[in-house]
Amino acid sequence: MSSPAIVPVKLSLTDGDYFTLWAPSWKEHGAEWQAFLGDDKGLFLFTSPARMLAFLNSGEKHDLRSHPKWSAFEALPADKIEPEKKENHDIIGAPALLAGRPSYENVSELSRIFRVTRSLAEVTAADDAVLFFASHSVLGNVHRGAEHYAGDHGMGEWTAVGRTVLTNWRQVVESLDAQVRVIDVDEAATTEAQAEIDAARISAAEARAKAELAAKEAEEQADPYDSSIWGLAGIDPVKITLQGKSVYTLRTYLDGNPIFLGRYGEIFTFPTTRQLSRWLVENDAHDLAKVSTWEQVMTHANAGELDVIVHPDNQYSYQGLVADIEKGPEAVDTAQMSRGYELFADAADWAADDSLNSYLLANPRMQDFLSYMLGSTGTAGYVPSAPFTDHSTAWRELEEMLLNRFSKF
Structure with missing residues (x-):
């Protein structure tokens, strides 16, 4: 300053x-x-x-x-x-x-x-x-x-x-x-000036109190994850629950593009966070190793201080979606479906293959259904109608495509 x-x-x-x-x-x-x-x-x-x-x-x-x-x-x-x-x-x-x-x-x-x-x-x-x-x-x-x-x-x-x-x-x-020249000032004007100073002090004290309160409230509302090594590095642990099992991996975004813990289109997944952190210490042949902040993560991992914390925003559950889709649009949790589709798209984008787009082009009814459910444009006048078995089957196949990218399940 x-x-x-x-x-x-x-x-x-x-x-x-x-x-x-x-x-x-x-x-x-x-x-x-x-x-x-x-x-x-x-x-x-x-x-x-x-x-x-x-x-x-x-x-x-x-x-x-x-x-x-x-x-x-x-x-x-x-x-x-x-x-x-x-x-x-x-x-x-x-x-x-x-x-x-x-x-x-x-x-x-x-x-x-x-x-x-x-x-x-x-x-x-x-x-x-x-x-x-x-x-x-x-x-x-x-x-x-x-x-x-x-x-x-x-x-x-x-x-x-x-x-x-x-x-x-x-x-x-x-x-x-010898240079001192004390200036005489009118008493009434001095009294008025002192009142101005006092008022400014009070105003400044009120502003400080307000700022301190705002800072305290912001601190209380702050997400602890933001100050964790993951929040600081911008690399997130991800939990994926699919077909009754959960696996863990890592993901970040670089210039808006997803990068997973993995290589050549295979996402390295682990049944527990402990196994994930142990594996990181002994392996560096993966795409995240090229990310500039990866060294920050490894410093904690090598020191035995890497606590794998999964933020709720990075937890993806596919439980019950196939059954709900078969019942009809009203039974589907659209937020759950949207997050599930987000992971499909991220995995395909990272792998740089056209599998997801190719599948939807080959299944236009499923593409229309997803557009309708997720609020996408281009489906004006379209309303899904029973039976919904084809849609539930197609979603199950999308889940299988994601599962096939996992190293372990």
Whole structure:
């Protein structure tokens, strides 16, 4: 995430805490710029965020109006004016950080203080502060982070930074103090601005609560399968129940085309999920091995962590369909039939043979019946009529065609 172009900051100097806006760096017309809220006479500082907002609401002129992102900042809610915790810069208290060890917190905070102090010095032409940073190269290593001070010479260099700051920091702070110009703002306008900030805080809190609730509800409604290895890899275990038996295999789709665990048109099937997972560890001569996410599955399989989970959407049962078709359309579960036909078609498409289409072309009554039952177009005016024995027989033959593709049953 990129840093905001204009940042509210809190600056602790000799006479207290002040608030202003900082534009750390931007490029315009090939040149790099930095700025604080102010004008050609100097920096604007405020004793509270509400006073700063009241000043901005007044329409008074200031240099940041020419910033390319000013309009975007101005359009933000009123609490935009309050600094984040990391933008609270205790400039006068910097030496205290160096009295401690170069921990992540100490080095990070000191780095932020150095950065804003140097920017302040350069923007306000605080000569002593500018000279301090220009004259001591050892200060630049603070921006490298705590890792820089973790080596054999780390503590020695951290101590050197401490001595440099201890000797010169008072002069640095005093040079900045001389640039302080606290802007006086009308009390009534300040009170109104504070009300705007409070309202924005409440609105933001309500939005966060709403987002958290939505996220919690989404988490509760999320399908655990989506975060399983199968969901992440996009390869699904499939359970097929046919003629009173169940077998398991795997299937995925690549560019909308089905790919089964198998080879040369034969679908490798297993009576249990345990046998399926064991077989995968010792065999890689199958079409799924070419799928880019297959390695993810095998990493779990080789570690003994592959739990074969069949999602309800990938369970296909043909139980009772032949008998129901023989009774008539009203007895048939069309959802069950549709899913069964989906598997017929997927298997034929993967095997790249024309067996299914050829069978239906040779049995136009069955083709019309399926179109009618599955809601396909092209059957206007067609209504199935008894007897339905031919249809049930044809469906049984389609089941046999699928079964003949299985390696085991």
